[in-house]
Amino acid sequence: MIRFIESLPKHFVTACISLHRHMAMTISSISAILVTMLLMGVLLLAGGNIDAFTENVEKEVKIHVSIDSLTKDEQIEKLEKEISSFPQVKQVVFSSSEDELNALIENNGAVFSRYKDRNPMPNVFDVEVYKAEDVKMIAKKIESLDGIEKADYGGASIENLISVFEIVRNGAMAVIAALGVLTLFLITHTIRMSIYTRMNEISIMRNVGAENWYIRMPFVFEGMMIGFIGSMIPAAICIAAYSSIFQMLNGYFVSDMFVLKPVAFAYGIGGILLLAGTLVGMFGSFLAASKYLRWRR
CATH class of the missing domain: 3.30.70.3040 (Alpha-Beta Plaits)
Structure with missing residues (x-):
């Protein structure tokens, strides 16, 4: 465990060097993740407010x-x-x-x-x-x-309104799940390309006795950094845009029955995006490294 902790700074530096060395691929991956995370953030904000709208309508019924x-x-x-x-x-x-x-x-x-x-x-x-x-x-x-x-x-009109809210919310959750899978695929693909470009280096490390976890860690850091950086801008955009919309609408959408969630909700979504991007990056890179670095000593 001590050896693992002591090696983390070196793995982090190695990951940074690799990302810089393959800058075009890094920017491409971050850009793609940025778009998917932005869509995910918008859908999470919309889904959370639709939940609030549904609760308010149900209370008013x-x-x-x-x-x-x-x-x-x-x-x-x-x-x-x-x-x-x-x-x-x-x-x-x-x-x-x-x-x-x-x-x-x-x-x-x-x-x-x-x-x-x-x-x-x-x-x-x-x-x-x-x-x-x-x-x-x-x-x-x-x-x-x-x-x-x-x-x-209120009859069928209330029932239809609640049904529409539920359909939209469930649809948003399905799209969010699909975007999560897409992000995982993008990061896995990026790490796989990184592994291919470093095959000679990896072979040398294995020949001198490096363990699989030691070889794998830089790639895990790469995935985490790509996911985190790709989530930063969407998180900031979601927070800024939601804050502006909330102030512009005075906290209501159309009528006082549809009360928007407070701005703190957007900060929570921003944090979720950062955490999700980092975790998906870590998981995706781990999968890629585990699949393409299956060496037995």
């Missing part, structure tokens, strides 16, 4: 239950208790017809004030569920109860 005008107060209390007893229901809030009319006047202007003497608004329950996928089922269940006129929750 409530069932608006209109109570029949002939339903008495005692029955309303029983209905509230019965609906609250459903395991999928998180909260039930009662709002009287007077409260509903006042809210209508407050939100839409005094033009509705003329209805105060003959209030057309029903008593309602606002029902919140734990999971958005249970809304449709609970709405039907509530609507079947005696004393309930109807139960609205």
Whole structure:
């Protein structure tokens, strides 16, 4: 172990010399990784915000239950208790017809004030569920109860919106996985070319008794440096671009229902890109070196 640690600086210098010696190949690999990592960063930022959008939409999904005008107060209390007893229901809030009319006047202007003497608004329950996928089922269940006129929750439009978010998010994750594989391939190919150009040197090292791990380490460092350098610019671009977009949109996308993740999220993505680039570089170079340096003493 001590010998391994002591040899690391030498392997690092050897890797730097090799990268400089094959500058054209190094720049080509870093450029290709830069593009893939930039796409990966954009997709990670988009995917994270889509997750946040989905959570916000699910939180906003409530069932608006209109109570029949002939339903008495005692029955309303029983209905509230019965609906609250459903395991999928998180909260039930009662709002009287007077409260509903006042809210209508407050939100839409005094033009509705003329209805105060003959209030057309029903008593309602606002029902919140734990999971958005249970809304449709609970709405039907509530609507079947005696004393309930109807139960609205936004219907197919909400379900379609959540479905679209899930499709986009899953698609982004699939593309990210593909980009990771592509990055691994690019680094493996670069290290393989580096090994071919140094075959004579490697043969000499093996003949004088160098162990396989000693021969392999410079290539591992090369892969790590290529991955790290190729991730630095995408990380910086993602952080700078997201910060600008966040400030320009004041933290919202289209409406206050779609709240963007804070700028700290972009810094986290930048760190993930750097770590992913370095680890993929290390893994890819290790695979290449292990495959093309299979010598037995």
